Amino acid sequence: MIEVRREFSYDWAFVYAPLFAIGLGSAAAFAASRRASAARMTLLIVVTGAIALLGGVVLFGLGGLI
Structure with a gap:
């Protein structure tokens, strides 16, 4: 069984x-x-x-947008 890492499970809701x-x-x-x-x-x-926005995510990660 594959375990989903919780910290990455909802990233799509904030980016995509x-x-x-x-x-x-x-x-x-x-x-x-x-x-x-x-x-x-x-x-x-x-x-x-x-x-x-995508450039900021690539350069600084999601933490740079929060």
Whole structure:
């Protein structure tokens, strides 16, 4: 039987779930928006923020974000 280490069992909820939510929300905004240029600018801002978030996690770990 495999024992799950408790300190790593819920990391996805703090890293991947917000990124999926931001991605799906921005995709819905992009699809619903009539002004494609405004939707692209919003998507660019969100993607840049997500890249910065992932870069912070890679450089400093999850402890650097708390």
